[in-house]
Amino acid sequence: MAVTIRDVARASGVHVSTVSRTFSAPHLVNAETRTRVLAVAEGLGYRPNRAARALTTGRTHNLGLIVADIANPFFPPLIKAAQAQARERDYHVFVADTDEDPLLEQELIETLCKQVDGVLLCSPRLSNRVIERLRAQVPFVVVNRRLKGLTTVLMDVGQGAGVAVEHVAGLGHRRMALLTGPAGSWTSGEIRQAATDRTAELGVELTVIGPNEPTEHGGLAAAQAVAASGVTAVLCYNDLVALGLIEGLRERGVDVPGDVSVIGVDDSLPGRLSRPKLTTITMPTAAAGRMAVDLLLATIAGPAAGAPPRTTVRLETGLLIRESTQRVSSS
Incomplete structure (x- = not known):
C-alpha cells in the first residue's frame, strides 16, 4: 500500500497539518521538526502529490527561469545552480530561452505565469514598461537588470x-x-x-x-x-x-x-x-542563480512569512589574467 501523509505524521510524532506544511510551506515549520519529518518521509518512501498540494495551497511549486540565450556559455552555470537550489527547497524549474527576442520573452512570461509560482528573468531584453505590466501577473526576481520596485541580483x-x-x-x-x-x-x-x-x-x-x-x-x-x-x-x-x-x-x-x-x-x-x-x-553566475532562487521564494512567501522587502543584491566580480593581454609593444 502507498505511504500516506498520516503514516508520516504518526511516525514523526506530529500532526498531519505539520507534515503538510513541511512540504507546502517549510519556512513555517521549526527547523528541527522539519528535518525530522523529511527524514521520516524519506525513510518511508513518501512522495507528496503535487497536483493535490497545488489545489490545497494554490502553489504549483514550479518556478520559471528565462534566459536571453541558452547557447551562450554564460548561462548554463547559472541555470544549474538555480535548479539545484530550487530542488533543495522542493521546487522544480522550467527553463526557457528567448534568443535575445523581447517579443518572445514577453510571450514566454505570459505563458509561464499560469504554470509557476514565480519567474526569474536573467538579462531581460524587455522594456521597463512591459516588465512593470507583467509583474502584476506573477512575482519576479531579475538578474542583471536594475528595476525600481523589483528585487534584483546584480553581478557588479x-x-x-x-x-x-x-x-x-x-x-x-x-x-x-x-x-x-x-x-x-x-x-x-x-x-x-x-x-x-x-x-x-x-x-x-x-x-x-x-x-x-x-x-x-x-x-x-x-x-x-x-x-x-x-x-x-x-x-x-x-x-x-x-x-x-x-x-x-x-x-x-x-x-x-x-x-x-x-x-x-x-x-x-x-x-x-x-x-x-x-x-x-x-x-559569479552560480552564486547569482542560488541567490535569485532564494529571493524569489521569499517574494512568493510574502510579508506574512517574514519575507524581506524588495531589495538589490550586488555580487562582486574580478579579473582573471591569462595569456591574451601583455605589455604594449615598444615598436
Missing part, C-alpha cells in the same frame, strides 16, 4: 571593467577600444560607464564600437573596425565576442596579444580552452 560587472582598464593601463596601453553588447543591455551599459570613467581618470583614450551581436559573430564583424582604429587593447562585452574578435584579427594578420591585448567577460569554458587563453572578468 562595472567593478570588473574598472579593474580591466587598470590592468591594461598598467601594461602601458594608452589607446583602448570597448566592444559593447546589444542596445539596451544593462550589462553593456555598466561596462561602458565604468570603462569611460576609468579611462578618463587614467588618461587612456577610449574608442567605443557597437552595439554588437553578443556572439562570436559580433566579434568577427567588429574586427575590421578594431584593426583600423589603431588601439592596442580591447575590452569586449563577453567572452564570445572576444573570441570572435581574436579570430577576426588573426585573419587580418593582427596578433593577440603581440599587437592587440583582448579582455572578455564571463570566464566561460571556451575562453579557458582558447589559444591564447583569454584574460576575462569573472562573473
